[in-house]
Amino acid sequence: MKKYKLLTPGPLTTTDTVKKEMMFDHCTWDDDYKKITQDIRKGLLRLAHAGEEVYTVILMQGSGTFGVESVLTSSVGENDKVLIVANGAYGERMEDIAKHAGLAYEIYHQDYDKVPDAEKVAEILDRDDTITHVSMVHSETTSGIFNNIEEVTNVVKDRNRIMIVDAMSSFGGVEIPVQDLGIDFLISSANKCIQGVPGFSFIIAKRDALNQTKGQARSLSLDLYDQWETMDKDGKWRFTSPTHTVLAFAKAMEELEEEGGIPARSKRYYENNREIIRRFKEMGLETYIDEEHQGPIITTFFFPENAGFTFSEMYEYIKDRGYAIYPGKVTEAETFRIGNIGEIYKEDVDALCKIMKEFLEEKNHGK
Numbered sequence: 001m002k003k004y005k006l007l008t009p010g011p012l013t014t015t016d017t018v019k020k021e022m023m024f025d026h027c028t029w030d031d032d033y034k035k036i037t038q039d040i041r042k043g044l045l046r047l048a049h050a051g052e053e054v055y056t057v058i059l060m061q062g063s064g065t066f067g068v069e070s071v072l073t074s075s076v077g078e079n080d081k082v083l084i085v086a087n088g089a090y091g092e093r094m095e096d097i098a099k100h101a102g103l104a105y106e107i108y109h110q111d112y113d114k115v116p117d118a119e120k121v122a123e124i125l126d127r128d129d130t131i132t133h134v135s136m137v138h139s140e141t142t143s144g145i146f147n148n149i150e151e152v153t154n155v156v157k158d159r160n161r162i163m164i165v166d167a168m169s170s171f172g173g174v175e176i177p178v179q180d181l182g183i184d185f186l187i188s189s190a191n192k193c194i195q196g197v198p199g200f201s202f203i204i205a206k207r208d209a210l211n212q213t214k215g216q217a218r219s220l221s222l223d224l225y226d227q228w229e230t231m232d233k234d235g236k237w238r239f240t241s242p243t244h245t246v247l248a249f250a251k252a253m254e255e256l257e258e259e260g261g262i263p264a265r266s267k268r269y270y271e272n273n274r275e276i277i278r279r280f281k282e283m284g285l286e287t288y289i290d291e292e293h294q295g296p297i298i299t300t301f302f303f304p305e306n307a308g309f310t311f312s313e314m315y316e317y318i319k320d321r322g323y324a325i326y327p328g329k330v331t332e333a334e335t336f337r338i339g340n341i342g343e344i345y346k347e348d349v350d351a352l353c354k355i356m357k358e359f360l361e362e363k364n365h366g367k
């Protein structure tokens with residue numbers, strides 16, 4: 001099969017050295033393996049700028065959604081109610097989780113191209129004191145918008161409620177001072193900005209908030225507290241762990257350090273993202289999100305009007321030349337998405353822009 005690089009929001013293109021780590025079948029109760037798990041947990045705390053006395057880390061089998069579901073269904077108890085702030089499909093997925101588990105919730109919908117209004121969140125919380133938790137997405141991968149988690153977290157913590165952030169597609173790609181912000185639970189996964197392979201999610205949890213979840217999970221496998229209690233003893237996972245993914249992830253964290261940590265990675269993501277946008281605009285392709293709120297992870301572009309070609313034609317053309325792009329996901333407009341996280345560098349941006357230009361020229365000739 002012909003290889004291509006992924007211009008998607010994850011899984012993403014990883015290094016060969018990360019992939020090579022998986023060529024080893026590790027024993028799960030072996031001390032070396034347990035130490036790898038513990039080192040990963042410590043490393044994640046550092047990346048989150050969170051101190052070990054106040055915060056801890058739980059690794060959870062499954063994709064990112066398993067992590068979000070674990071937090072929501074373990075932390076929102078029988079007498080609790082969660083306010084879900086949603087401006088995209090991942091915010092709405094939290095509602096789906098709440099419905100399935102029978103959690104009490106309210107949802108505040110915002111337009112997909114706007115960040116939530118923190119004052120509106122304050123209003124809702126002041127009006128309804130039965131709301132105990134607030135949950136929102138940081139980088140809404142549906143559109144590429146970067147939500148105002150600082151503002152909303154301030155409002156939530158001022159009112160002493162629990163703050164849950166899905167930072168799936170942003171953690172590791174941009175700095176998030178978790179402790180300074182006072183976030184109670186932050187969720188991300190192995191196959192996003194840390195640049196590992198799929199297989200587990202991780203949760204940075206404030207110890208106080210985690211302790212309150214004891215005994216109230218709606219599910220056995222996704223019981224956040226139980227998972228933490230077992231793992232915290234010596235690094236042994238509660239059930240079979242994705243050993244190959246864990247090894248690859250440890251390597252990916254090392255490589256993040258080698259790159260210069262989150263500041264360097266963030267710079268690379270921002271530069272490549274802004275360059276793609278600049279050059280696509282020159283080709284007449286407009287972004288769905290305004291520059292002010294556009295994150296550095298993935299960009300939604302409007303499909304050209306009367307394009308004379310379909311998304312799959314464009315997709316196949318670009319794929320044949322070495323890159324896989326992503327379809328749009330916003331509901332009200334015809335769009336496509338270009339992700340730029342993973343092993344994507346300036347030369348890939350140049351290559352992509354050249355391919356895109358050729359494609360558009362070819363299509364315009366055909367008209």
Ligand SMILES: *Cc1c(COP(=O)(O)O)cnc(C)c1O
Pocket residue numbers: 009010063064065066090137139140141166167168169189
């Ligand atoms: C990737 C992602 C998820 C998790 O999706 P999975 O398919 O379960 O890995 C959740 N939220 C956001 C914002 C994401 O980008």
